Amino acid sequence: MALSCLTLTANPSSIICKFKASLPTAPHALDATYIRRAAHLADKSAGFTSPHPNFGCVIVSPSGKVAGEGYLYAQGTAAAEVQAVKAAGELCRGATAYLNMEPGDCHGDHSAVSALLQGGVKRVVVGMRHPLQHLRGNAVRALRNQGLHVDLLGEDLTSNLIEDAQKECLLVNAPLICRAALRVPFSVLKYAMTLDGKIAATTGHASWISCKQSRNLVFELRGRSDAVIVGGNTVRRDNPRLTARHGGGHMPMRIVMTQTLDLPEKANLWDMSEVSTIVVTQRGARRSFQKLLASKGVEVVEFDILNAREVMEYFHDRGYLSILWECGGTLAASAISSGVIHKVYAFVAPKIIGGKNAPSPVGDLGMVEMSQALNLIDVCYEQVGPDMLISGFLQPLPDMVPVIPSPDETFVADPTVSPYDSRIIFFYKTWDPYGAFSNFSPHPIQMPDENGDYVTWMSVEHYYQAHKFIGVDDPLAQDCVEMIKSAKSPEEAARIGRSMQKQKPYLIRSDWDNIKIDVMYRALKCKFSIYPHLNSMLLSTAGSVLVEASPHDLFWGGGRDGEGLNYLGRLLMKLRSEFLGESSSSSETPSLTV
Template structure:
């Protein structure tokens, strides 16, 4: 958006001018842009609750409608559009958002332009981001495909075959079953989470839910995500200026992905700067941060309790410690911690009910 400053209006033809919708979790958007000119077309900005209140006020003064979501994701945005009567939505987005929209099964038809040009490179843009599909046998097939040549380009369009919903039936919270965190992560009644835009993506360390926790000096600091807190604690407590610099670097990381990259890279490069007790305390560090996140955001607690009776699995295909792996070979410690936390909350509620106290 900052590169080309688009208008996203219907041009060169007469007819309906559609409503423009901008999705941004962090609201890291320019204060001045063509999209904020509501005389061209009405504009709605969908964002994470609490993101950049200052910019929200400025956009409102320009006539832009800002809508906050507890957990910004394509499915909830499409539900919102449906409630507003917007029944035909054209997604024009980058690879990351395209992947999340496809994963959420909110894309029905694809239009793809093929140009007679070749680009390549490690950082080259891709039309579709991470879908967890690395083999042709995993590819999503298009049906009713058609082709149209436009000048030197080729326009291909086709419908995405419905992706089956494999989510298990979630039992009522009233049943309050006792869940064993040691249960095999690939038995029946599984709820998987991985990407933040998944249905249960808020369970991820990368979810945009800041937590107020002590920093390396014992002072309370608002960590942008659980991942920031976790990665920084690899180096907190080490009496070395370089270790302290790494902690600051992680604290200032602009995204959880960047925080994870810094933490993992520095851990490999400077093993002598990693706290010596890290392997023995990392689960406790993760538990403290996760517990604070769920105690801070009541809607996340409700989401966690809604999974009672189901096995929670972080479906990371690469992390065999915190995740479940591709074939269930992972130890799934993040899923286990969440189930442990869920059991503790359910136990607290049950105790309060038994003694007649408000839960």
């Protein structure tokens, strides 16, 4: 299926292609219009929900009035369907709900489906099925089993207008589709060049090729990405900050890819006050410099063979959905040759600078004839100030018809054990089949405070991060607790807690390293005690080893090669043993103990 282009404007919510008003006499015109509206709503959350899907919902009353709308702000907040039904109120009775994507109730509570049923919706129109195999079709079946009429674009509804609307639904969740089918993040290569194809002068000077409007769009693209990646040459030449300071939803992670680790000791990217940086390099490169980076808070990840595909597969395992490549020509050529670049944004400025040795945006690809050139798909042209933005796909989005592997099949802690072996159950992101085991799953818990009064926390992660600061006699520590408590998602709570721990370590309670395991265990025990379906899920794993499959967390997770301590998995197995001992005469000895 061909995909329509994205139209960039200064408004972050309008990156998805703008649609023209459908003729009311055309087949399925209203359905197409409202599905597009749901897709546009979903796109508002780009950069906030990551690493989770973008969901939008529009409720249209029987009289044809838009009665309620909603979109997912972040994982852990109310589902788009819940928000829309609440906004519609009584107008929801007999209404039609338009969803850009099938709901993915991956925590066992089915809140989105329940909201539509309880609201009295009679018909549901779905833009696309959920890309993840263990969620694909579940919500559609559940709704149909309850007597609702469900229409799927491209299956139950077909027309030119429907096809165009479905394209927009695919585009708004292109990162999730690529991640699920290709097992690498959705990668966008961005560059600015002169009319004669140069990204810098022969001296390396490149400020500024593109106009201010174009640069603002780049900030917007960053804000919609999980991470921005550059090579060592860019760090040495430009000393970039790689922030989304003029737009976008959040600050993306910064990644430097360098084989030799020949980087300056002082660089803007080593400033961790705003956002973190990861350096990926060849194993064994400049050990002393690695220690220097570590002292600044920079994470260094070594690879036996450093290439773009290996790096992207690693960040796939870390849960990244979208990567923006802002690198020079050498790394860009390597990424294109590795097949990990999906889309290109080229800002062409009406300038000519010349220079035989001036760098170009893409290095040598090994092509010797024009017939070998790579052709972009669904090319889009847009004037941005005096510049021209040319964008298009290097490869089409994958077909969603074949069975898509579940993301939890990627990590293997023990190379002698198959990932399909039932004796080992991996969990990491909340979208996994056992994602509810994660401390980031959106299950509120009630825990007593120091006065014995019960306090509600939005998730285990909220509780855990806040307790780094609880009990510290400092007003700033109390402010940290309140900020974490009011965070709209577990991801946001984690960002606040980790950031403050790095910036103001004196606010962390002195006994934190000694009590953090107990803090996590108390929160997990509360969570699995008050949610029966979670308790049943945990008990159903009896006899299996539970591994938190984070490739970068060597304390709570299993680590990249199984070298991690896996304390989260251990705590869950300990908790499982306690529950089994309380609920039956038999007891279970956990495979791993704390």
